[in-house]
Amino acid sequence: MDPLDHLNPRQKEAVTHTEGPLLVLAGAGSGKTRVLAHRIAYILAKAGAHPGDILAVTFTNKAAGEMKERVRGLVGAAAGGLWMGTFHSMCAKILRIQGRRLGISPDFTIYDEQDQTALVKQVMADLGLSQTRSTPAAVLSRISWAKSNLLSPDDLEERGGHLDRQTADVYRAYQGGLRAANALDFDDLIGVPVRLFRQSPEALEHNAGRFHYILIDEYQDTNRAQYELVRLLSSAHRNICVVGDDDQSIYRWRGADVGNILNFEKDFPDAVVVRLEQSYRSTKTILAASQALIACNVRRKAKDLWTENAVGQKIGLAFVNGEQDEGRFIAEMIESLAASQPRRHCDFVVLYRTNAQSRSIEDALRRRGTPYVIVGGTKFYERREIKDIVAYLRLVANPQDAVSLLRVINVPPRGIGDVTVSRLREFALENNCSLSEALEKVGEITTISGGARQKLRVFASILADLRAASKQKGLGDLIGLAAEKSGYLEHLREQATIEAVTRTENIRELVASGFEFEERSEQATLDKFLEEVALIMDIDMWDDRKDAVSLMTLHNAKGLEFPVVFIAGVEEGLLPHHTSFEDNEEVEEERRLFYVGLTRAMERVVISLASGRRGFHGWVAQAASRFLEEIPQEYLELLTTEYVSYQSSGVEERSWVPDEEKVVRAGTRVRHPEWGVGRVVRAEGFGDSLRLVVSFGSGVTKRIMARYANLELVED
DSSP states (O other): OOTTTTOOHHHHHHHHOOSSOEEEEEOTTSOHHHHHHHHHHHHHHHSOOOGGGEEEEESOHHHHHHHHHHHHHHHGGGGGGSEEEEHHHHHHHHHHHHGGGGTOOTTOEEEOHHHHHHHHHHHHHHTTOOTTTSOHHHHHHHHHHHHHTTOOHHHHHHTOOHHHHHHHHHHHHHHHHHHHTTEEEHHHHHHHHHHHHHHOHHHHHHHHHHOSEEEESSGGGOOHHHHHHHHHHTTTTOOEEEEEOGGGOOOGGGTOOTHHHHTHHHHSTTOEEEEEOBOSSSOHHHHHHHHHHHTTOSSSOOOOOBOSSOOOOOEEEEEESSHHHHHHHHHHHHHHHHHHTTOOGGGEEEEESSGGGHHHHHHHHHHHTOOEEETTSSOGGGSHHHHHHHHHHHHHHOTTOHHHHHHHTTSSOOSOOHHHHHHHHHHHHHTTOOHHHHHHTGGGOTTSOHHHHHHHHHHHHHHHHHHHHHTTSOHHHHHHHHHHHTTHHHHHHHHOSHHHHHHHHHHHHHHHHHHHHHHHOSSOOHHHHHHHHHHOOTGGGOOTTSOSEEEEEHHHHTTOOEEEEEEOOOBTBBTTBGGGTTOHHHHHHHHHHHHHHHTTEEEEEEEEEESEEEETTEEEEOOBOGGGGGSOGGGEEEEESBOOOOGGGOOOOOBOOTTSOOOOOTTOEEEETTTEEEEEEEEESOGGGOEEEEEETTSOEEEEEGGGSOOEEEOO
């Protein structure tokens, strides 16, 4: 196939501009994956490049897989020689080849979030720090933020705040723990290559010189570390193409900086900009409504999206009484649309701002017998039994992995208690050796009793046998052997419970995944398998072939499309989320999040919002999201003109009247005679019992009784 076949004029322009920096602003549904795939094919066919000259990077395994399939369809076997995958997988590949320059062994382990939290917890205990005032998860989040911004422990300490100084101490010890375990975390996979290229001109010259053409997908989602990595890798040839949409930048909370795409032309003054503005996904109505919404953002690059698709139906608005009514309404409408169109259940998705919102929707779907799947629930590889068996495999690949060793040293129970483990750790610290090395020298540890010493030897022999077997057995057989040799399956058989049967089936599925990996991978090594397991994401586990309604957060939905989209809880405090109220940039990101939700729809959008929801202190009144006011009325239609009555809600049925007397709810602006103008963050109760939490512009947040506060309503 000619790489320029089936492309519109702007897509062709993006594909054929191969030399020099290129910014492709790809509006929602404008065919950016097609452009990336055809651009790679064009470079190979017309620019005389070899597959190894090209680096193509995206953010999820699912997106990388789709890109690989499209490229393979265009260029055939040549696709196998491309460097193509996620940021993390590409960087892991670089570090396994060149990490020795920084003292990193090629068999390093990649710690996932559970492993990282366990290590931080251990470090905080060793440092004698309270884990209630600052939880391990909160400290880890701050460390992650520092790493994504390329800040060392010393850099973090110099920021001066007490929390940062304390976090810096944990950060140092945490990095020491990673080094001792020959492990890297997700942030290291990006930050360490940056350090490698900064410290080693030879490494930079080798990698930047190798990649004549660099393509970065979803560039609006890059953080500072990824930005610096891309800058360094493109320094030799400057043939860098970044594709993205600033209007879909929704990951600021995890370090993404929309400024990277907004400032691309400052970084590369000779850059060519191509706007992909023809959308192939949504109807004219959905696109127009979405454009009107996102135009309210100030910090963005203007785009004028258009489509040749049909006008389509208006966006439906459903006003409901509470979350139970909302779930019931969504479930009933899905079944009604599925029967009348007809449609399959997989044509529908329900999106929401927070995971907690799924509960009432799940209940309603379950009562009706509607099949559904949740994206972002407990992932297969995060289940306890899977983590346990994978820990044994990690110890086979990397004996220095202390977190994995501590996880399974007494799993299944083999009589090795906390005191014994503590004395093993003390010996390792005193003798400056790893826990695995201490295990091999257990005969020298006089503080451990003879019985406990024998149990440790049994555990050590299990690991030794598995390491020996790994040299002869394939991956699937090795996983099965680990489950048997460790005693794990026998322990489950002895329990003889339904839960034990389910856990056994999960382990059987893990064994099957090992055999499947052998069949589809050119290098079916244990290291490669463990790397894939560590880097898998929520969206990668979603089976889009299953005929079931999908439930997911708005964040998880980016990059997907569905014929019919429900967006639940479009209310002040939920969308935009109450944590964003006092920061204009945060509100703009919330608006982008809503925009992403709307533009997932191909044919139909239905929005639901409730008059109130249950909170910690009873019924909490809700107000319609300010974002609904930014969509012209001509694109909206009321599906329910009344709040649905539901007995258990405790709220009387009442009509929705758009021009009703204004009430104080979350999101309402008010003026106080002493504290000035503020916005209601939370409203609880009614009438004389109405309690408010108000965040004032002066930085003061107050909890007050409305009847005594002498508040004045302020128009937005």
